[in-house]
């Protein structure tokens with residue numbers, strides 16, 4: 002059985018494919034995948050899912066390995082081996098609001114996909130806030146008046162800038178990570194260790 006790798010769809014996927022190619026693996030089927038959700042190469046079976054679902058598939062042993070943003074691991078704390086950082090997907094967590102925004106006197110409303118991270122951040126500051134959970138495009142919340150500010154990942158800063166938001170504070174930075182299912186590492190050790198080591202070496206070289 003080939004090792005099964007779960008990949009996060011979207012931005013991380015493209016950066017992963019570039020990295021995977023640089024390691025000398027056969028990457029063409031991944032580059033030509035179109036809308037397919039499962040891809041076979043000579044050595045691996047890949048499938049594509051949203052970041053948080055990648056952790057669910059790895060946790061349940063459907064995938065042996067997974068590539069996921071560090072933000073997802075901090076937010077959801079899945080029961081997986083968090084192996085090491087990969088040399089792409091560098092982001093930071095930021096508190097952002099409208100330019101020249103005047104904060105209200107009452108309890109702040111903070112919109113985020115990362116409710117756990119947001120609550121811990123404000124708890125550490127000793128501040129009580131209302132956290133509003135959104136699934137995406139969180140930048141809309143302060144613009145449309147749903148929240149005073151957002152806590153979200155920032156990579157290039159373009160989304161904030163193009164939507165008239167500014168960073169008030171930055172408090173975490175992370176990259177993509179390689180994760181593994183706990184029992185796969187024992188049962189499929191012979192197959193997985195050379196792959197993990199090749200990834201590790203490649204990550205060091207970048």
Ligand code: PRP
Nearest residue numbers: 137138139153154155156157158159160
């Ligand atoms: C993420 C994040 C920001 C954006 C930041 O969203 O939520 O919106 O990327 O990137 P930037 O600093 O390079 O502009 P994503 O594109 O993953 O989609 P989403 O809004 O649906 O979460």
